[in-house]
Structures are given as C-alpha cells and as structure tokens.
Amino acid sequence: MHDRRSFLKKSAVAALALSLPTTPACACNGTISAKLPMKTRRVERALVAWYSQTGNTGRYGRLLAATMRRAGVQVTAGDMRELDRPGAGKYDLIVVGAPVFYYDAPMLVQNWVRSLPDLGGAAAAAYVSFGGPEGNQHNAACSILECLVERGAVPVAQKAFMNLGTYPLSWAGDKINKTPWRSRNLPDRETYQQVRRYAQYVLDRVAKGQSAEFSKKVTMREISTFFGPIWWTKRSIDQHYILADKCIACGACVEKCPVGAIDLGAHTVNREACVLCFGCLNNCPAQAVYMDQDGTRLVGYREFLKIKHIKISEPPELKA
Template sequence: MDNKLNLLIFSPTDTTAKTVRAIAHGINENFSEYNITLPDNRNSEIIFNENDVVIIGVPVYAGRVPALLSDYFTKIKGNHTLAIFVVVYGNRDYDDALLELKNIFEERGFMGIAAGAFIGEHSYTNKVGTGRPDQADLELARNFGIKIREKLTQLKDHPGTETAALAVKGNYPYKERTSMPPTKPETSDQCISCGICAENCPTGAIDMKDYSEVDAAKCIRCCSCVKKCPVDAKAYNHELVQKITQNLIEKFSMVRHEPELFI
C-alpha cells in the first residue's frame, strides 16, 4: 500500500481502540497511532496530507460524538485525506454519531471511503454488550479492513473516483445532547492509591495526590476509572446513573446488535 495508515483514537475504556486496531490490521500491519484519550495528547495540531489514510474512532455518547472532542477536532486538518469513520456503541444504539463524525471530518479536508458502527461493552455496566468487541467482532473488523485495502487499491488504479459520496446511517439535525447534573465516581475504602484512575482519566478530573478527590465539573462519566481500577474501588453511586444503568440492563442485556458497515 502506498498510503501511510494512521489511527486517531479516543477510547477511555479501550473498546474503540481494540476495534480500530483490528480494522487497521486488515489494511496494513504498519500504522501510526494517535491516541487522543489523555488530555496531554490533545494539545497539538495534526495535519494529514493526501498520502495519508486515517481511521478515526470514537465511542458513542448519548447517540453523538463525545462533546469533549468538539474543540480538539478543530486542531485536526486533512488535505484531500482519505478517511474511515468508526463509532463504537454499547449495544443500545449509535443514533446520529456516525453521520456527525463523518460530517465533522469531511468539513475539515477528509474524504470518507468507508465507515462502521461497532459494539463495545457498555461503559456503565459489564451486563450490556458483555465482553465486546469479542472474537467475532474483531474478525469482522479485520475483514472490513481487508475490503478497505481493496478499495484503496481500486482508488489508486482509478484516481478521482473517491468522491462518490459515502452514505451512512443517521439524521441531521442530530439527536439533542442530553444534559445531566454534574456527577462523579465515589471511591471506597478498597482504594490502594495506585493512581491508575488518575493517570488514565481523559479529562484530568481526578486529583493526582488524593485519588478520591474528583472534580465533578470535569468528569464526563466515561467510566475509565471504574473499569481500570484493579480493586473495584471506584463506582458511580449517583441515583440517576444507577437508574440509567438499570434501564440499559433491562432493555439491552438480552439483545445482540451486530456491526453495520458502509463502504
């Protein structure tokens, strides 16, 4: 492959990262990864050119692209850069997130050649989308990558054909963002002060000295701290989060959604 393959990933609980990497392996074993999950990795501008191909992967938050990324995405520029858009959702629905991701990047100099909505274990509970992406998801993702590689070869042989518009599922105006009162995870006595939660927090909401001190105004409820804690010391005990989680379990723990691919 003549193009240089790049991954741009935001993935607090790693399901998006696993999915995007599986797609990448189907395209080319060599790639550069820009992991923008941590705040320090979202400071600098990234400019891609016409020889780059970029897989852009984000989780779905309330049917949309995570709001946190809106400002940062203005620092990313393409120049007739081919792109693959990927959203990963927790087995409920991805609503308008994929269309939104495509629109954001197509306005910034990228041309979509493929897109996919995949399923990851729900950030809020391991009872919804349990263990996903699983072996079948990852195999499907890799095969999707192989199809993308074939498309890239075709485009190289017939330059100019990439402008055929990529259609994905979703509506505009997008689903309204749901607002929730500021909430933060609680820390139990189990905490061993290892600091993994603070080191991995995508918004720097957890105090670097006192890990039980969390800034609710910064917390985006991504659940990185909850899922990465080795002793299960972090949890969202807030009544509203508990209610949403219960509702998700009732409605979506017994169904299995499958990835949807657009190419």
C-alpha cells in the same frame, strides 16, 4: 431540597424515555461529502487513531492497523491523545475511532479531529464501538466524518462494531443479576472478522478513488442529544468521590479522566467538570471510586467482568 431532587430525577427519566424508541426517518440537510479530490489512490502511509476508555475501540483500532500492515501499508496507530497531531498532514489515509457515548462521538474526539492540520484530500474513514443494540451509532460515526471533512479529508467509509456495553448504569442494582450478560459477551470472532473486512474495504475504496456521502438521520436518540443527556444523567448520581482507604494511588482514574476532574491527593472529583464517562469507575483496579445512584453503589466495568466471569477474547494477530 428533596422535592427538587425528585423533580430532577423524574425529568431525567422523562429525558431517557424520550430517547427510547428509534424512528429513522429522513436525513438531515447537511450531507457529509468530499469537498476536494482524493489525494492519492495508493495508500502508502495511514494513521489509525482512537479514543478508548475500556479497550474495545483501541482493540478494533489495533486490528484495523494490523490488517492494513498485512496489506503492505505503513501504519501509525495509537490513542489519539498520544499521537503527533501536526504530523497528521502527511498521511494518505486517516482512520478515526471512538466509543459511542450518550448517542454521539465524545467531544474529546470531535475536538481532537478539529485540531488537526489541513489534511489536504487524505482519504478518511470512521468507526465507532458501541454497546447497543441501538445507540445512534450511524450518527456518531457521521460526527467524526463531519469533523474530518472540515479538516480537508475525503470521506470513504464508516462502520460500527458492537460489543458488551461499558455503561455502568445498564447493570446497576438488580439488573446485574437479572440480565443474561453472557449471551452478550461480545466482541466475538465474527466482530473481529467485520473489523478485518472493514480495513480491506477502506483500502479498496481508496484504490478505486471512491469517496462516499453520508447524512445524519433524524432519530429520537439524535434529538435527545440536544437535551444534554450527560447533564441529566449526572443529576441521578448522588455521590462521586475516591475512597481514601481503598485507593492505591495508581493514577488510572486521573489518566482516564478526559477533563482532569479528579484530585487524587484530596480524593475528590470535580462534579461540575465531570462528563460522566465513568472512565474512573470503569478502570479503577482497587474499587476505590465511589459512585452512588439512589442509594446503590455502582459497579465498574472491570469489576462487572469479574463478577459475571466474562473474559474478553483477543484476536490472534494482537496476541502475537
């Protein structure tokens, strides 16, 4: 048993090592481009939909929406799981945002876009938030656009916004003390400026009727997505359950889990179903989610921010 476990751990390390150097080389064959003319050059109604585990993608989405509203567009914005899917066909512009998880856009996002009705030539833009510095974000945004084009949208733009990573394994164990996290305290003002500029850029492109073409790049990280990084990483987590004596039954973990893997009554996590997004650990306000790697308990994002005295700034538009 022990040998099997160390074999799996070594293999996980090998898989991670595979993904380290990034060598942008040639583009894949599949070009993501418009298959039909753009519905209109005048954006009257736009939809900004996002998936966000720890708030970054959501904050950018709300800022994009606020900037577009200031430009006179009627915007519907929100978490994609709460939006009216059948109604998505009525918009002139659709903007979809996602965090980069394991070098790609999460499956939940890709499936959500695939479940939309025919978008009938609506302009489409994607954005991703990532914890980088390099996390295959171009290809992750391409994944979103690919799905949007499948649904009959016309791609106009894509963009990645960097912020503090929310991946607990990046500050696990000793790393929490050794890494200069404060210098990576993003998003900052410049990030929010990029978001505002992106909103205007998207509207300008539509006004000019300019669609865009994108191709995924062949990178080591892209290749590593074919080897099941979630599955491998899951192998390195020894325990994952809810601490009954700490749990305050607020349901944050259940709400965040995209695959319904948490049984709050039994304080268990279905580890087969789990997609290791750390949504439960990262959002629990009571430190009741127990995850352990190599005998070290993992710390969630909320707790991490507290320990490192990091306060995430809000853009002024959203404070109002």
